[in-house]
Amino acid sequence: MIKKVQPPNKIKICSFHPGGTETVYALGLGRNLVGVSHACDYPPEVRRKPRITTCAIDKEKMTSREIADTVSDLLGKGQSLRCVDTSLLTELQPDVLISHDCCYPGLPLEKPSEAPLSSDKVKFLSLSPRSLENIFENIRLIGEATDSIESAQKLVYQLRMRATAVQCKTFFKKQKPKVLVLDWLDPISLAGRWIPEMVEIAGGISLDGLEGNDSRPTDWGRIAEFNPDVLLYAPYGYHLRQALKNVPVIPEAVMQQPFNALKNRAVYAVDAASYLSRPGPRLIDGIELIAHILHPDICRWDGPSNAFSHVVFPGDKKQK
Numbered sequence: 001m002i003k004k005v006q007p008p009n010k011i012k013i014c015s016f017h018p019g020g021t022e023t024v025y026a027l028g029l030g031r032n033l034v035g036v037s038h039a040c041d042y043p044p045e046v047r048r049k050p051r052i053t054t055c056a057i058d059k060e061k062m063t064s065r066e067i068a069d070t071v072s073d074l075l076g077k078g079q080s081l082r083c084v085d086t087s088l089l090t091e092l093q094p095d096v097l098i099s100h101d102c103c104y105p106g107l108p109l110e111k112p113s114e115a116p117l118s119s120d121k122v123k124f125l126s127l128s129p130r131s132l133e134n135i136f137e138n139i140r141l142i143g144e145a146t147d148s149i150e151s152a153q154k155l156v157y158q159l160r161m162r163a164t165a166v167q168c169k170t171f172f173k174k175q176k177p178k179v180l181v182l183d184w185l186d187p188i189s190l191a192g193r194w195i196p197e198m199v200e201i202a203g204g205i206s207l208d209g210l211e212g213n214d215s216r217p218t219d220w221g222r223i224a225e226f227n228p229d230v231l232l233y234a235p236y237g238y239h240l241r242q243a244l245k246n247v248p249v250i251p252e253a254v255m256q257q258p259f260n261a262l263k264n265r266a267v268y269a270v271d272a273a274s275y276l277s278r279p280g281p282r283l284i285d286g287i288e289l290i291a292h293i294l295h296p297d298i299c300r301w302d303g304p305s306n307a308f309s310h311v312v313f314p315g316d317k318k319q320k
Contacts (some may be wrong), residue, residue, distance in 0.1 A: 001246065007284065008090060008251070012092065012149065013033050013146060014034060014036070014096070014097045014098070015035070015037065016041070016052070016098060016099035017037060017099065017181065017278075018042065019278040020100060020125070020142065020280070021040040021046055021280075022280035023142050026139075026280070026281045027139075028148070031061075031145055034050065035094065037052065037053040038053050038082075039055070040141045041180075042274065042282075054082070055083075056070065056080075056081050059226075060242075064235065064246045065186040066193070068186065069122070071142060089254065092216065093121075096125065097121065097122055100304070125145055127279070130194065130212045132196060135194065139156050139159075144210040163284055166201055167201045170203025171203075173203050173295060177228075178207075178227065178260075180207060180232070182233050184230065184235055184237050184262060185233060185243075186246065188219065188223075189215040189217045190210055190218050192278065193215075196210040196212070197212075198287045202287050202290035202291035203294050203295050203299075204298075218280045223259065227259045228260065229264070231266065232267075233248075233269040236277045237273050239272075240270065240308065263312070267311040270293075274286075288301065289301055289307055295309060
């Protein structure tokens with residue numbers, strides 16, 4: 001467990017991104033957090049914090065296709081997905097503002113909005129990680145900006161040790177499954193950035209060319225060519241319930257000549273919002289989760305039971 005420390009000072013922090021928010025809490029600085037984004041929902045106590053952003057996307061009411069079309073349309077017009085409550089932000093007067101680029105899979109990148117605050121008085125941390133190493137470095141940057149560098153270094157050490165422990169367990173596995181992670185379901189796209197690295201650490205084989213790069217649009221024909229042994233549905237920013245509501249319909253032609261993951265029903269939906277898509281400390285939980293899915297004989301999962309689920313196809317008996 002990560003040992004929480006008392007806030008070292010009265011630094012006021014605002015976070016525009018859930019990954020930054022989770023990092024702030026992991027550093028023991030929850031009391032210093034004075035404002036968060038609309039998407040910040042972990043740890044649970046963060047829901048009591050003032051919201052400094054709203055979003056044009058309603059994942060509860062919109063389908064994957066509707067979200068993709070709306071995001072493409074807004075960014076194509078030069079409009080933002082997020083609206084910052086500038087009056088509230090000015091009133092909060094943070095000393096540190098943590099922001100992050102936003103990119104729905106397969107769509108243009110949205111850079112962080114500029115806040116109406118003086119750069120002479122506020123430390124702006126604009127984060128854009130593409131690997132686990134980048135994320136560890138971002139934790140250290142947040143630690144430096146909040147006078148918590150010692151706590152940040154300890155946290156990074158703990159996270160590295162946990163990832164290494166998983167890698168040691170799976171390293172000598174003679175049979176490692178080929179794994180594809182879909183981070184959007186309509187249209188479908190292959191997860192990039194740090195997720196292929198997580199798969200490799202967890203004892204899987206990822207498709208070449210994805211690690212460190214943006215998500216890649218794909219189709220079922222290309223997926224069948226790779227012939228994955230395990231297929232993970234992990235749509236960007238979705239919790240498990242939302243992912244299961246948006247499971248894609250696989251074409252009949254593919255079902256008639258199924259690749260290994262379909263043939264063996266090794267298809268899972270995952271709580272990506274908690275464990276895969278947010279660049280923060282819980283990505284290591286995500287590595288442990290993927291390792292359990294791939295190698296349940298040697299890798300335990302002690303996290304929540306609603307972290308993942310088998311995807312049930314028509315005609316299949318429901319699995320627990």
